[in-house]
Amino acid sequence: xxxxxxxxxxxxxxxxxxxxxxxxxxxxxxxxxxxxxxxxxxxxxxxxxxxxxxxxxxxxxxxxxxxxxxxxxxxxxxxxxxxxxxxxxxxxxxxxxxxxxxxxxxxxxxxxxxxxxxxxxxxxxxxxxxxxxxxxxxxxxxxxxxxxxxxxxxxxxxxxxxxxxxxxxxxxxxxxxxxxxxxxxxxxxxxxxxxxxxxxxxxxxxxxxxxxxxxxxxxxxxxxxxxxxxxxxxxxxxxxxxxxxxxxxxxxxxxxxxxxxxxxxxxxxxxxxxxxxxxxxxxxxxxxxxxxxxxxxxxxxxxxxxxxxxxxxxxxxxxxxxxxxxxxxxxxxxxxxxxxxxxxxxxxxxxxxxxxxxxxxxxxxxxxxxxxxxxxxxxxxxxxxxxxxxxxxxx
Numbered sequence: 001x002x003x004x005x006x007x008x009x010x011x012x013x014x015x016x017x018x019x020x021x022x023x024x025x026x027x028x029x030x031x032x033x034x035x036x037x038x039x040x041x042x043x044x045x046x047x048x049x050x051x052x053x054x055x056x057x058x059x060x061x062x063x064x065x066x067x068x069x070x071x072x073x074x075x076x077x078x079x080x081x082x083x084x085x086x087x088x089x090x091x092x093x094x095x096x097x098x099x100x101x102x103x104x105x106x107x108x109x110x111x112x113x114x115x116x117x118x119x120x121x122x123x124x125x126x127x128x129x130x131x132x133x134x135x136x137x138x139x140x141x142x143x144x145x146x147x148x149x150x151x152x153x154x155x156x157x158x159x160x161x162x163x164x165x166x167x168x169x170x171x172x173x174x175x176x177x178x179x180x181x182x183x184x185x186x187x188x189x190x191x192x193x194x195x196x197x198x199x200x201x202x203x204x205x206x207x208x209x210x211x212x213x214x215x216x217x218x219x220x221x222x223x224x225x226x227x228x229x230x231x232x233x234x235x236x237x238x239x240x241x242x243x244x245x246x247x248x249x250x251x252x253x254x255x256x257x258x259x260x261x262x263x264x265x266x267x268x269x270x271x272x273x274x275x276x277x278x279x280x281x282x283x284x285x286x287x288x289x290x291x292x293x294x295x296x297x298x299x300x301x302x303x304x305x306x307x308x309x310x311x312x313x314x315x316x317x318x319x320x321x322x323x324x325x326x327x328x329x330x331x332x333x334x335x336x337x338x339x340x341x342x343x344x345x346x347x348x349x350x351x352x353x354x355x356x357x358x359x360x361x362x363x364x365x366x367x368x369x370x371x372x373x374x375x376x377x378x379x380x381x382x383x384x385x386x387x388x389x390x391x392x393x394x395x
Contacts, residue, residue, distance in 0.1 A: 010113035015102035055147035063132035074141035111169025118386035171364030178335030214300035221286035234267030318356035
């Protein structure tokens with residue numbers, strides 16, 4: 001039986017599966033067919049939670065001893081949008097001018113395809129690694145991330161699985177393969193502010209209290225001054241107001257209620273708890289100073305509600321993992337990768353509770369876009385990076 005040593009062939013098989021989150025779409029079956037000849041034991045647990053769709057995931061392991069390396073990722077993809085806008089059909093894996101087109105080509109079926117090819121080449125040349133390799137592949141990373149990696153990690157750990165390190169194959173490179181390793185991520189915290197006033201006619205403002213006046217003062221206090229100037233490993237924390245709403249379609253009515261939602265991406269100068277305390281203190285001070293109407297004695301009355309599941313900040317300092325991956329990248333691409341903590345969140349925020357984790361994958365310029373595509377040369381280069389890393393990490 002032939003081994004899955006060709007990353008382009010692996011990727012084509014995955015792209016042709018329309019696994020738009022949370023649908024499995026055949027992608028996990030295609031992946032299982034690839035890794036079975038390598039000797040992996042494969043399980044595909046389905047997780048459920050009220051109010052969310054059922055999600056099928058995959059956990060596969062090769063070997064039984066240590067050290068144990070996890071490769072993590074997801075086979076679900078975002079919707080393709082209007083397929084008529086694509087130069088080539090989004091689930092065709094069409095190759096043209098040295099590129100393979102398709103939804104998930106870089107985010108992140110391409111990373112999975114390359115890791116499988118790298119491991120297959122290692123097995124073909126040297127046999128199985130002297131330790132264990134596992135694949136932890138979620139089915140809802142592009143969705144709510146409730147029935148995927150979080151529960152898959154809990155499920156595997158409850159069965160006695162332990163990992164020494166993890167590599168996530170997300171597209172980390174902004175311009176060229178070898179640019180960037182993600183060694184951490186900022187935290188993420190979201191809250192909702194509600195200010196209540198008194199509805200009335202705009203021509204008789206003395207009979208009403210406009211909550212918009214109070215909300216504007218509270219939001220200004222959140223955004224000024226800046227939360228911090230950044231730390232040694234992270235850029236400055238940033239708060240953005242993402243929605244403001246009064247539910248008012250009339251131009252001559254003062255609304256009774258105004259709401260806003262904000263999100264903070266924060267660095268390691270904060271914990272979730274210390275940041276929540278800072279934000280509440282800013283709002284309390286602003287609410288005491290502000291008035292819904294000139295001449296009013298009372299300040300602004302508000303309610304602050306924190307969204308569930310904030311993401312804490314994390315930073316990976318594992319020298320073997322970080323330096324080993326950087327050395328493999330330099331050997332293959334000739335580039336010295338930057339060690340970055342920029343960008344949004346990923347499933348690495350869950351994995352870091354179980355073992356050291358870094359992220360490295362393809363160039364992400366076309367992820368989530370029409371005509372998402374990957375250079376065939378990059379598929380081959382990433383496969384060589386992963387293989388070099390495997391050989392060095394397992395010694």
